[in-house]
Amino acid sequence: MPALDDPQTRTAVDALRAGALRWFGGGLVAVVLGVLLGAAVVRIVENGGARPPFAGLMVVALVVGGAAVACIGLGSLVRARRWTVALARTEWxxxxxxxxxxxxxxxxxxxxxxxxxxxxxxxxxxxxxxxxxxxxxxxxxxxxxxxxxxxxxxxxxxxxxxxxxxxxxxxx
Known part of the structure; x- marks a missing residue:
């Protein structure tokens, strides 16, 4: 019987995949927030307002950090897929x-x-x-x-x- 046919294994792999999706989604959300924050700061400065303190640093942190987290999540999704395929063809x-x-x-x-x-x-x-x-x-x-x-x-x-x-x- 393939390992993936075991209900506990299926649940465990689904939990692993859900965690990977959380990492990937969280990274994408951070990148989008960084881009939106950058656009908001540019708009504020163009309209003559004072540049918010640490805004540039926050934009860079959100975009770079979010991109790194999204890459980790994508790698985890690929690994979960590879493991799912392997468990479908092997036994415990x-x-x-x-x-x-x-x-x-x-x-x-x-x-x-x-x-x-x-x-x-x-x-x-x-x-x-x-x-x-x-x-x-x-x-x-x-x-x-x-x-x-x-x-x-x-x-x-x-x-x-x-x-x-x-x-x-x-x-x-």
């Missing part, structure tokens, strides 16, 4: 999550033998501290994991409400 595997370091995890597949088998070592992709801590709280828990590409994996657990992206960790 069951394993146990072990914390191997800051943002580094090991997944021990079902039936793992520490003397024979090699665990899957992954580096979390998230830069958000709260997401990293949420994964770290799953230490020792049964998780589901799926391969997106040879170097990228997705992790989730019952009740997590989201999927976590990870890349194959490089050996030291």
């Amino acid at each position: 595997r069951i394993g146990v999550l072990r914390i191997a370091g800051p943002a580094v995890v090991q997944v021990e597949p079902l039936g793992f033998d520490e003397f024979v088998d090699e665990p899957l070592r992954l580096q979390l992709m998230s830069t958000a501290v709260w997401r990293t801590r949420a994964v770290q709280q799953l230490n020792g828990a049964d998780i589901r994991y799926a391969e997106v590409s040879p170097k990228e994996w997705l992790l989730t657990a019952d009740g997590a409400g989201t999927v976590y992206g990870a890349r194959v960790a490089r050996r030291r």
